[in-house]
Amino acid sequence: MISHTKSTTGPRHLSATAIVIAAATAAALLAGCSSSSDSSSDPSASSSGGGSKPKDPLAAPAAGGTVVVGSNNFAESILLMDVYGEALKAKGVKVSYQPNIGTREVSYGLLKNGSVTVLPEFNGSLLAYLDKSAAPTSAQAATAAIEAKLDPKLTMLDPAAAEDKDSVTINAATAAKYHLTSQSTIADLAKVGSQIVVGGSPEFQTRQQGLVGLKSEYGLVPKSFKPLDAGGPLTVAALKNNNVQAADVFSTDASVAREKFVVLQDPKKLFGFANVQPLVSKAGLPAAGVAALNAVSAKLDTKTLLDLDNQVQNQKKDPLDVAQAWLKSVGLS
């Protein structure tokens, strides 16, 4: 056996090595091709890091040349992305979409490093993310406060009248048990906080507009926190089945009326202003685009947003179709 195999060492070994090298080269080339685009966005990411970490590995690759309209990972954000994108296309702007990026924590980074140009935002929530101590008393003040804290490469366009706030919402059983009504405040819930399990998306746990603010503003320290999703079916299911007694539900969510949930009052305006407002990168968006998005914001009020959300979430229509139909109806397409 040994002598037999020894005699063949040369050629067979050679060919094997050749194949290994060829395969490794192929693999390296493959890896190189698809990663070249995101390496170009890395320098800007590290220079404007802001946070303690110099490089953000969660950043997605950038697309070059066109206006990239992004969205976070919930249905309304995707819908608004489609509204913005289609409105831009109608004005001749070249658009590509990057939906479902994730949470604000991720998408804000992508705007800073230039891989996303436009993102539908909610002004109060964005402010709370940028400045935990800010307590604006009006939407205008909120916008001014955001501009002051915003990365210099970014800006906010006109806010829409449409609002979609986070909220502390309790299920019917909890409302009955602790005699809470839609007139009750979050402070009333805080009195029985030790018996309450609160649910929300994982980032709710670490946000000012989340457990952090609930504790500092209302003294609400729940028995425990259950990580769910951003006002999606997990949250609704958990609240409905009493896995959690209170949860972060969006004020435009259709499930509130359907499931007889009770939205608690927020007198301290922790979830104060949440007007829909485009967050854009200054360099990436042409003037025609700015005008197009401001025209959208002028037409978008809360009633409209509720209606559009309802078409997506309850009537199961595709968000792109809903966006196009609405733009057409208001003469923006």
Next chain:
Amino acid sequence: MSIFQFISDFFRDSAHWHGQSGIPHRTLEHLQYSFMALGIAAGIALPVGLVTGHTGRGGNALALIATAARALPSYGLLVLMFFWLGIGLTPVMIPLVALAVPPILVNSYEAMRTVEPSPVDAARGMGMGPVAVLFQVELPVALPLILSGLRSAAIQVVSTTAIAATVSLGGLGRFVIDGLYQRNYEIVVGGATLIAGLALAMIALFWLVERLTVSPGVRGGR
């Protein structure tokens, strides 16, 4: 900053070491889900595999079941089960058990098939009854292959239990999912490291079990 820096930061932060969302509690939850799934899967697959292997019937049916079960994507099954059953442990157990059954089933079947007839005949010749033959001859000889099926199932289940966090349960996947949402790369890689470590610990555990339970005669004979 390198990935190793993130990992060491994660483990050095004392806040990660206690409480409901601390490393020990999450690890315990992870092991609890994993072993529950493994236990249920073994309870179903071991008897079926051993009996069919012993009788030699139904081997093709088993291979078919194993192939079909392996084709089911665990994460997809989990999301589907969430829609059907809501939040809870059952929707997590179903995909994990579906994942663990094929290796246990097929390996226990193969293990029984590969027991050579000569020691069985010898045992019968010595006057052993069928039960004694099964427990004193066939099972000890088949044990190494049965254990590798269990080990394979254990590794896959421990790795996959991470998806439980996507439907609000605990376990080490919590670190990964929360970190991805909160954009905290440190706890993402920390959690991933713990899961990988646990999977490697399974290899070590089964190596130990094999050393302790497999008869030296069987081990040396191979």
Next chain:
Amino acid sequence: MRGAGFFDIPSDLQTSYLGLIGLHVEEALIPVAIGLAIALPLGQLCVRFSWLYAPVLWVTTVLYAIPSLAFFIFLIDYTGATRTTVMIPLTVYSLVLLVPSIVDGVRSVPQETMSAATAMGFGPVQRYLKVQLPIAVPAIVAGLRVAVASSISLVSIGALIGNQGALGNLLQDAILYHRSNLAMNSVVTTAVLAVLMDIALVLLRMALTPWMPRGGRAARRAARTAAVEPTARPALEDTTV
């Protein structure tokens, strides 16, 4: 207008149902192909230098134990949230599954057969291509079947690192839009894809090994061997090596 039917893919995925399938097949099969391209020479090296096999098996067993999600996450640091990040771990898993099958297959070639080939004047390369490889086909295909099935299943997990999961992305959208039929679509399509690929590989083996009896005991035996977990093999092998 897109409806909310079983095959109506939400616009945010920016592709059709067939597009998702194409993407899924690509993300699953390219890694297996690269894995095979590396495993063939590596397996040959292990056969050639038998002392190499035990350490290779240990390394591959450990690599195989790294959970896919963890693997993806470690790679995000280097390759970003891209398809490459999904395909690298799948390549490693395929490699791990294929090396033992190739070594087993090549080793199963009887010494007499090799001697006969030498006597017929075959050089080492010819012997490898015309004798060893064809005889090893059933074992290699058995490994490929498991590699392809696991690869197809694992691509879906890519959805968790930012829409890189092809058919798995439907699961995210099922949650976003409260549409359980999308989750059903994802699971069923993925499973059907895996089964079809499996059948294709069985047919491939039959085509490549015309000398083997069809549907006979050997084929059934090979089918069962394919189903035996490859991670189980190291435990068997390390006592023989």
